[in-house]
Amino acid sequence: MSFKIAIIGAGSVGFTKKLFTDILCVPEFRDVEFALTDLSERNLQMIKSILDRVVEFNRLPTKVTATTDRRAALEGARYIISCVRVGGLEAYADDIRIPLKYGIDQCVGDTICAGGILYGQRNIPVILDFCKDILEVAEPGAKFLNYANPMAMNTWAAIEYGRVDTVGLCHGVQHGADQIAEVLGAKSRTELDYVCSGINHQTWFIDLRLNGRKIGKDELVAAFEAHPVYSQQEKLRIDVLKRFGVYSTESNGHLSEYLPWYRKRPDEITRWIDMSDWIHGETGGYLRYSTETRNWFETEFPQFLESAARPIDPAKRSNEHASHILEALETNRVYRGHFNVKNNGIITNLPQDAIIESPGFVDRFGINMASGITLPEACAATCISSINVQRMSVHAAISGDIDLLKLAVLHDPLVGAVSTPEEVWQMVDEMVVAQARWLPQYADAVPAAKERLSKSRIKTREWAGAARRDVRSIEELRAEKTALKQAV
Structure with a gap:
């Protein structure tokens, strides 16, 4: 072909x-x-x-x-x-830094929330x-x-x-399934059959079967709490599992910033997160990781180039959806995955215009979604809160309406749990001014935003966050990688 x-x-x-x-x-x-x-x-x-x-x-x-x-x-x-x-x-650093001045502590900041x-x-x-x-x-x-x-x-x-x-x-569903298979003692993820549905980064394992046997909430909670690693790294996810009755696809850090309950106060943040790796809730964790990864690649490029001279091994093909979708479309080998598409009746209790993430099958006729799925009510309620924010955000981005943008941020679950309307209005002005070069649709709004900022009396603070780590040097990263190799 x-x-x-x-x-x-x-x-x-x-x-x-x-x-x-x-x-x-x-x-x-x-x-x-x-x-x-x-x-x-x-x-x-x-x-x-x-x-x-x-x-x-x-x-x-x-x-x-x-x-x-x-x-x-x-x-x-x-x-x-x-x-x-x-x-x-550069812009991503502002997505983390400026909200921190208003008390909003994000781990990733790439889905909803202010960032x-x-x-x-x-x-x-x-x-x-x-x-x-x-x-x-x-x-x-x-x-x-x-x-x-x-x-x-x-x-x-x-x-x-x-x-x-x-x-x-996205690959969140696959990662969550790997965890579930591990805690249940499966020899491989192929033993686990599941229906996972919701919206991206808030997708829920609403049906789990291990070798055909249905797995209930109590068994899953017990399995996670008994796991020596996940019981510490995923405390927040396990708490949501106990209360909602289903497990979320997203990491402890990701999930923490989509909800209004776990990152609203510094003491609550440190209670629920784990600092063994950025993905478990560290303040600005993904920004630090991304910065270190960029620096490492630029320094160690010859090593990356040398490692490329290896055979392509189909057995090591990743579970990223892209190659499997292309294979199904072009060869008609059917592929089952989880895809982000417009709802249109796929999930019965989410808005029809929303972008949902849910199971589908791919063959030469295209991507065919399984429809008629109904989420547990608590999962639907959480998703709808985010969908409303997403809708306003998209419409603001299209129209360049800074007032609508402020309303979108105001309605974000974590922002609303932390900040007052006056703080939100000033924070958005500050972010739009700081990122003006990448926001052409707001060009006409920037002068007025600058004027408001010059007159504002709302106090902010320079705060690193509840659980911030410094970017590690190349030498520190090299020493860590050497230590890991020696440990193995």
Whole structure:
């Protein structure tokens, strides 16, 4: 088979390499063309040299091109994969730093909450530019696979306003299933059958069966509480499991910032999180991890390049959905996964216009979702709170209405648990001014926001957060990796 796959934001080096090798695990895909595009010429050349090394070592006919000209990369593409982070780590740092001044402590800040909402404001205009190019120069009927966060907002904008065939993809469900299989003593995840449904980063395992036997709440709670690691790392998730009756897909840190109960006070944050790794609730944890990962890659690039000269092993193909979706569409080998699409009756007790994440099957006829799913009421209520925030955020991003943006932030569960309306209004002004270069839709609102900030008397504080860690140096990272190897 010969067709073109464009990857936007291909400078996300590790993830791009994973997608690339996954796709090349499909024998029929050895002749495809990969067109890489990114704003950074330097990052593009680094990832291209890595992928070229993979192709050369495995003696493949695969073609890899790289260009900062996005339309050239998209021209004739059948599939477009987006991994973009608009504003990079510079804007992301403000997503964490500015809300902290108002007492809002986030672990990740890329889905909702103050950081995720502003992230969506930066991404959505760019996503619509992608959609415009796809409609104009890609292969007719091209499919847009969005991996970029905030997943629901980006996918919502691409479907409703971009008018492109779009599916949002995430790996949270797979990671949650791996945990459940482990605590239940399964030999592999294939023994676990499950229905997981909700919205991205708030998806719920509403039906669990181990080798055909239904697993109830009490058995699952007991299994997690008995686990020597997860009982400490996932205290918040286990508490939600006890109260809601079902397990959430998302990590302790992710889940903590979508709810109004666990990160509202510093003492509560330290009670519920675990500092063994960023993903369990550390303040700004993903920002620190992303910064360290970037620094490590830039320093250790020769090592990454050398490690690319290895055989592609289909047995090591990851559980990221993209390669499996492409394989199903092109070869008709049926694939079952969890996909982000517009609801339209798939989940009966969530709004019809929402972007939901739920089970579906893929074959040559497309992505076919299992419909008629009803969530437990507590899960639906939590999802609806986020959906309302997402809807307002998308509409604000499209219209450039800063008042609607402030209302979206005000209605966020964690923001509402921590901040007053006056604080929210000032915080949004501050974030929009700080990120103005990435927010063209708010250009007319920036002068007035600056004027309001100059007259404001609302007190803020310089606060690192309840559980902040410093970015580690390359030397510290190298010593840690050496110690881990020696321990093994």
